[in-house]
Amino acid sequence: MQSIKGILQYVISQEGMNRKLDECEALLVWDDVAPTLAIRTQPISISRGRMSINVTDSVMLHQLTFFKKEYIDKINLMLGKRIVRDIIFRVGKVEGRGQATESRDEYIKRLHSVELSQDEIAKIDEIIGQVKDEEIRDSLKELFISQAQLSKIRSDES
Numbered sequence: 001m002q003s004i005k006g007i008l009q010y011v012i013s014q015e016g017m018n019r020k021l022d023e024c025e026a027l028l029v030w031d032d033v034a035p036t037l038a039i040r041t042q043p044i045s046i047s048r049g050r051m052s053i054n055v056t057d058s059v060m061l062h063q064l065t066f067f068k069k070e071y072i073d074k075i076n077l078m079l080g081k082r083i084v085r086d087i088i089f090r091v092g093k094v095e096g097r098g099q100a101t102e103s104r105d106e107y108i109k110r111l112h113s114v115e116l117s118q119d120e121i122a123k124i125d126e127i128i129g130q131v132k133d134e135e136i137r138d139s140l141k142e143l144f145i146s147q148a149q150l151s152k153i154r155s156d157e158s
Helices: 004-014 018-033 035-040 058-066 068-079 104-113 118-128 134-157
Strands: 041-047 050-055 086-091
Touching: 004 134, 018 035, 018 041, 018 050, 018 068, 035 041, 035 058, 050 058, 058 068, 058 086, 068 086, 104 134, 118 134
Parallel strands: 050 086
Antiparallel strands: 041 050
């Protein structure tokens, strides 16, 4: 008998989503990598190992460029594998970083208020349709829906 964690890891690897989950985790650790810069930076996206981070101004962008390699190494060290190959800093919108940010509960409420289209739900159902265990299938559906909602929130913010 396998643990649910083991089964989920197997299903995720079979669907080829390990890399994407690792990339999402890389975005989440940015504030731990550069805590003193959190107010003036905001990770925006990551794709194929290239992380994009908005910064408040060109002076900050110039400074961060000098330490890019150290940030890449630190992120990869924190994740225990080589996920980030490059960081692209760009001057852009950095929202809600210096002010009081919304609470975790408020954020979750906002996340769950995002509605997905029927096509998006159908695509998720298609992906998880091959999973035989109902409990795992339901957990995966919940995970994929949350990820889709998060993607929508992030695209609205950038």
